[in-house]
Amino acid sequence: MSPDEYCQQKTVQSGSSFYYSFLFLPPERRRAITALYAFCREVDDTVDDATDQSVARIKLAWWRTEVSAMYKGSPTHPVTQALQPHVAPYQLQEQHLLAIVDGMEMDLDQSRYLDYAGLQRYCWHVAGVVGILSASIFGYTNVQTLAYAEKLGLAFQLTNIIRDVGEDARKGRIYIPVNELQQFGVTAADLLNARHSDKFEALMRFQTERAQRIYDEALALLPKEDRRAQRPGLMMSSIYRTLLDEIERDGFQVLSQRTSLTPLRKLWLAWKTYVRA
Secondary structure, three states: OOHHHHHHHHHHHHOOOHHHHHOOOOHHHHHHHHHHHHHHHHHHHHHHOOOOHHHHHHHHHHHHHHHHHHHOOOOOOHHHHHHHHHHOOOOOOHHHHHHHHHHHHHHHHOOOOOOHHHHHHHHHHHHHHHHHHHHHHHOOOOOHHHHHHHHHHHHHHHHHHHHOHHHHHHOOOOOOOHHHHHHOOOOHHHHHOOOOOHHHHHHHHHHHHHHHHHHHHHHHHOOHHHOOOOHHHHHHHHHHHHHHHHHHHOOOOOOOOOOOOOHHHHHHHHHHHHHHO
């Protein structure tokens, strides 16, 4: 199996909605973004699959060394071997890839965030910087496009947090800020024990409205001249905002179930966005 095939398999197996936006890219850019996504998945799995935190930290330290090796021209992992040819053409910054690793390590260091400002710092590492790297691969002429991509990454991560509240709680992680839980009268125990209530629905409606607002803010930042190049992000935005609508329509039943869109619906939303952008 070649490095590119490895990354493709990793991406398909993840079942991620991002895969559907990759399908519309030219081959070279598709290989680059698939390799980047596979890198993110590998590093994320290092933490999610670990039963021993010390082992996870050792593996993350290895990934930092591997990123450095990639930039020196000697990667050893299939993911970095696939990503390395795209580093120079798309000006992918080493510091951004290392920031992703740092973000994954944050999950080992803390499982609660006191306020939204703290959560934003986490989101920048695991999603905002991924948005910047992705925008570089998609192509841009106006530097403001990177600000759009960074904010769009934040919106994506907030959507993931809303979708995965119950699943994350079962792993002992609560990403909804403590002060916002207190504001709506919802306790950590409510989330850990999947206690749905009117207060919880109000809390989740607040989270959803903020995420939708950030999508609007991100899209307002996208320069017209880069809109076509950045269509993959616009496709993902359409898919994720539709997912938020579905979650709200279901009454925010995210403590005990995972709301998702069918592959066919994701593909339809991606195609519709592609032809309209």
